[in-house]
Amino acid sequence: MSSKKQYEEQVAAKLKQLESEVDALRDHIKSIEHELAPEHREQFQKLHELEAATKAKFEALVESGDEAFDAMRENLEEYWSSLGREIKAFDLKIKESTGDE
Numbered sequence: 001m002s003s004k005k006q007y008e009e010q011v012a013a014k015l016k017q018l019e020s021e022v023d024a025l026r027d028h029i030k031s032i033e034h035e036l037a038p039e040h041r042e043q044f045q046k047l048h049e050l051e052a053a054t055k056a057k058f059e060a061l062v063e064s065g066d067e068a069f070d071a072m073r074e075n076l077e078e079y080w081s082s083l084g085r086e087i088k089a090f091d092l093k094i095k096e097s098t099g100d101e
Contacts, residue, residue, distance in 0.1 A: 004069050008062055014080060015058055021087050022051055028094065035098050043093070047086050054079040 029036065029044060057079050061072045 011058055018083055032098050043090055047090055050083050054083050
């Protein structure tokens with residue numbers, strides 16, 4: 001298996017995990033919706049947009065040729081790191097604001 005293919009499989013697994021975390025946040029938000037401040041709704045929307053952008057970067061990576069792979073890989077890693085940080089920060093903010101530790 002090529003290193004590109006292995007990397008794509010690793011990224012697909014990581015994105016699936018991040019999607020699962022976003023879904024868990026979505027479920028949590030639904031259960032406390034009456035307690036959410038407008039800025040929480042806005043931040044969650046931005047999180048969805050970052051998730052969509054990360055998926056698009058992954059799709060572009062899969063479709064890229066070997067010559068563009070390294071540049072696209074770095075770009076994707078930045079997006080997925082960002083998405084992971086945003087998920088954790090949003091989850092913490094929600095828990096703090098609702099007292100749901």
